[in-house]
Amino acid sequence: MKAHVRLIAVMLIVGVLAVSAVAKDAPQPAGDVTLTVTGSIALTNGEGAFAMDEAMLRALPQVEYLVADPWMGDNTYGGVLLSTLLEYVGFPAGASQVVLVCNDEAEFAIAVADLLAYPIMLVMDDADGALLASLGGPIKVAYPYNAYPEIEDIYPPENWAWWVVEVRVEY
Secondary structure, rough: OOOHHHHHHHHHHHHHHHHHHHHHHHOOOOOEEEEEEEOOOOOOOOOEEEEEEEHHHHHOOOOOEEEOOOEEEEEEEEEEEEEHHHHOOOOOOOOOOOEEEEEOOOOOEEEEHHHHHHHEEEEEEOOEEOOHHHOOOOOEOOOOOOOEEEEEEEEOOOOOOOEEEEEEEEO
């Protein structure tokens, strides 16, 4: 019996040390924080959150596609897929939605099932380079209306979040 208790104690200590080591190895933003991922995530670099600067976001796999932006017209946008970001920070299988929080505290929910089924992008660039604040930057969401017209019924133009500062993963 004592051997089982010791084994459990050793396993708990190793687990705590492993979690501490992972947190210490998590990348830290070198510049200004552009986006923070919060909620139910595995990878953190701060108080239960993962803060990212622009370079960290740009280090993730990038995509580019033509977007029928309801506010800005047709544009070629570049950025990171929301699904790629969530995979990077390790979201749980039971997560039901992510909430995009904007700098004005407006919030927009996207079902996890939808962001896995559709290439929903966190836009950082347009055809002219880095997305300006006057155009929704430095980060805004874009839905692939061109390739998947049915998504407009799920996420109408009012759901195009501008100046996204936080992605919150929820059950």
